[in-house]
Amino acid sequence: MLEPQDHRLRQREYLLQISRAITAQLDLASLLNLVITYAVEMLAGTSGLIAIYDEEGDDLLRIRASSQLPRDIWPAFAPLLALPLADLPRQGVAVLRDVATDTGLNLRQMIALPLALRQSAVGVIYVFRAALNVDFSANDRQLLQDFANQAAIAVSNARLYQGVLREKQRLDAMIEQSADGALIIDSRWRITTFNKMMEQLTGWTRDEAIGRPCAEVLGIHSDQGVNICLTDCPLQRRPPAENPVAEGRITSRDGREIYI
Incomplete structure (x- = not known):
């Protein structure tokens, strides 16, 4: 006791x-x-x-x-x-x-x-x-x-x-079924979700892309070749924009130039 x-x-x-x-x-x-x-x-x-x-x-x-x-x-x-x-x-x-x-x-x-x-x-x-x-x-x-x-x-x-x-799981299923390329990033700008259409657009597989910085995988650039992701990412502007948008081109792994 x-x-x-x-x-x-x-x-x-x-x-x-x-x-x-x-x-x-x-x-x-x-x-x-x-x-x-x-x-x-x-x-x-x-x-x-x-x-x-x-x-x-x-x-x-x-x-x-x-x-x-x-x-x-x-x-x-x-x-x-x-x-x-x-x-x-x-x-x-x-x-x-x-x-x-x-x-x-x-x-x-x-x-x-x-x-x-x-x-x-x-x-x-x-x-x-x-x-x-x-x-x-x-x-x-x-x-x-x-x-x-x-x-x-x-x-x-x-x-x-x-x-x-x-x-x-519900959100991942919606993104996966989307006809558009879609990805989700975390607070450190690293990719956490990467759908099948993004694989087709970029040439990156999901397993390769997840965990990498979005700037490395997308590398959106202007017609002059300036990497917008590195120099003017709309998600990192201060103060934050209400609806941040970036337009430009990405170069897929097989060399295709795609406007997004």
Whole structure:
């Protein structure tokens, strides 16, 4: 049994590790497994799980991580997940008893808290104990709240990332299907997206072009041979133009002169 000071130090250490993992952008399953493993240990539990609401908005909780609960018994917890948190004080014990009977596990006590971020619930964290004579305390609840907050941040970040990824995939598909040559550059003027028509216009393959400065690949020049990309790139003018435009010629790798 850890002394109170040692317990607080361990808690701080675990929360710091979780924060670092979130910053490192580990996958959501790994993050949630880390959270529930540490939460069960800190609350002297025997097992636990984290369930997340479906993004489609159907209010269904689905288990995404657990500690000491094999995946093949997760379906047995469906009646518990279907029970609103507000009903746990009245009905939770009976439902947990049924789950314990179905799984053959010693599940005698339970504490559960919502994973909430900006007043929006994204899931629930549960910790179970086998002992009957050791109730979860107010301190346990506060401790679990800290872990619940970290899990909520992890879920929110993962969903934001997936949303950005879906939008990028949609944009990439639109650009690829365009009948015009199109590319996208980053803040350092390096090419990040290069469609098939640009390959045909420039003679550069996508793999060759991506990551290179756009001035190197395009090299738009005037009729006098002045490289506009290097001397007067409209994207780099200050103050920025509302609708920057550059007109000139590019020389493809096979020697063709193309006006753009």
